[in-house]
Amino acid sequence: xxxxxxxxxxxxxxxxxxxxxxxxxxxxxxxxxxxxxxxxxxxxxxxxxxxxxxxxxxxxxxxxxxxxxxxxxxxxxxxxxxxxxxxxxxxxxxxxxxxxxxxxxxxxxxxxxxxxxxxxxxxxxxxxxxxxxxxxxxxxxxxxxxxxxxxx
Ligand code: HEM
Numbered sequence: 001x002x003x004x005x006x007x008x009x010x011x012x013x014x015x016x017x018x019x020x021x022x023x024x025x026x027x028x029x030x031x032x033x034x035x036x037x038x039x040x041x042x043x044x045x046x047x048x049x050x051x052x053x054x055x056x057x058x059x060x061x062x063x064x065x066x067x068x069x070x071x072x073x074x075x076x077x078x079x080x081x082x083x084x085x086x087x088x089x090x091x092x093x094x095x096x097x098x099x100x101x102x103x104x105x106x107x108x109x110x111x112x113x114x115x116x117x118x119x120x121x122x123x124x125x126x127x128x129x130x131x132x133x134x135x136x137x138x139x140x141x142x143x144x145x146x147x148x149x150x151x152x
Contacts (some may be wrong), residue, residue, distance in 0.1 A: 003076045007135035010065040011128045017058045018121055024051050030109045036102045059098060066094040069131060076138065083134040086127045093124035
């Protein structure tokens with residue numbers, strides 16, 4: 001398994017998520033799905049809240065990928081303190097964003113909470129970007145055991 005590609009994929013999916021979040025807000029669809037964690041149609045999408053459903057689905061995928069990147073950042077050969085710090089902080093911010101997403105809905109888009117949701121999103125992006133940069137700077141061919149395979 002290639003650590004640097006996992007880190008890069010996390011960055012790309014996060015960028016897409018933030019893009020969709022911006023669209024969600026500016027198009028006024030933030031409360032199209034008023035329930036948490038699932039929308040009224042459950043796991044299935046609905047035309048009535050497709051943007052919000054997509055934001056949540058991609059948020060879940062992004063969370064899993066960023067946490068996987070954080071775990072791998074501790075295992076990869078050549079891992080260093082900065083890589084572990086940014087990878088772990090990204091995971092912490094990603095988890096906070098999921099919780100904040102619920103609060104955004106439950107407070108009916110309270111301006112302060114939406115601003116915090118946006119602010120932590122920026123910090124999350126910064127940590128994920130740094131993690132990807134560090135990942136690409138790791139020595140070529142560096143691999144390590146992981147229970148599921150080797151990490152480069
Ligand atoms: C890693 C996870 C997440 C990230 C990085 C993220 C990021 C963002 C960003 C950047 C915005 C635009 C905010 C703005 O322009 O001020 C946004 C909006 C929004 N997010 Fe998220 N989000 C995440 C997870 C979630 C989750 C799980 C929910 C659950 C419901 C959620 C609900 C919302 C809502 C409702 C808005 C629109 C707010 C409004 O209309 O004022 N987000 N998100």
